[in-house]
Amino acid sequence: MIYPGVFILFTEYVEGETIAALARSLGGVEEDGARSITRQILSGVEHIHRQGLIHHDIKGENILISSTGCVKIADAGMTRIDVSDARVLASPFLAPEVYMTVDFDCAIDIWSVGAVIVELLTGRHPWADASVAFLLLKAPEFESPDVKMTGPLKTLCSQVFCSPQNRASATTLLSHPWILGCDHS
Template sequence: PIKWIKGKLIGQGSFGKVYYGMNTENNQIMAVKQVDIKNKKMVEALNAEIDFMKDLRHENIVHYYGSEYGESFNVFLEYVSGGSVASMLSRFGKFTEPLIKSLTSQILSGLEYLHNKSIIHRDIKGANILVDEDGIAKISDFGISKRNEYEKAYKFNSRMSGFKGTVYWMAPEVVKGRGYSAKVDIWSVGCCVLEMFTGTHPWTGFSEAQPVIYKLCTMNRPAIPDSIGTDAKEFIDSALSINPEKRPTASELLTHKFV
């Protein structure tokens, strides 16, 4: 078990609270997710998340250190000091192109690693990409991730359904509920790049989910502003291919001239 002391509250979400923690054996600062042990649903959800995270070892994925049961269920995670891309956008406004390139290639590296393990994240968006003080991007929040039981992550799976994720970053095939593959994460990366360029969620101008769902069902995609450079436009364009078969893999996008 990890010997630790609890610090101040970092934040809270639907799942519970996150505190600063310090490992007293090596003085490492951690983020500690804490859930009331009586909240069976949340404990179950966190256990599912741990199941994904425990074997993941990659610079661009938040590191899982361990967990413990007591009065509450505590999950020990890598503390990432810069906060999320979404919180940085609200603090500093839209990003410059060199910063977007750097973060995008790191997000793709993390995804390439996940997809090679047949894991689909299903909720890639600025709020789930954390950035440390050295500018290293880390994919976080595996709460709704899924394994594609066909060993290949990019293979279409009709049993993959479920309206999971956040609508503004969601691929059309998820909304339609007819099955999908890891290509849904690629669409979300395209949306995430748009988010960094504009400083706001994709589908700007739509504050409600319903019209966005309608747009996605009728084969539309979010607008790409003209102010974005050619390489970036092409990158977003291919990530947002309506047909998932035409959408590149993470490895393919890593060779794109934009990144």
């Protein structure tokens, strides 16, 4: 039976777990594992952005990893073309500009990918102990969390945890030396 005004979405079943659960159970993953997962996330984000969409809710709980290591981005419930009607929820994965204005673009997803990288490495939410007030106050600072990482990953994070005007695109990040596995440190 079809219901007027009801949209039903069928999605692929992924047998596995979220990367948040994986990282938490391991107490964080090694950089090589984080690199492989991040490369797949960025490929998915690049595809979303090429469609003119913003996912708006990239976080470890919304990224699935299959038993074979295949990564899938899930929960497109907040995906937007026009962000003027987007709800702002306090989350350590949201880019700071989301708290400051409704004028944001796909760069917010890139910040969120950076937050997911931190979660992968540490097994914890970025800014895990932060209050909502802190999340709102950190907005103008555009700083990455203090996490031990190699030089190439620090460089990548500097292109992610920065002002939206300077933030790299998914396409640019896919050719970054850290993603490609090059170590120039």
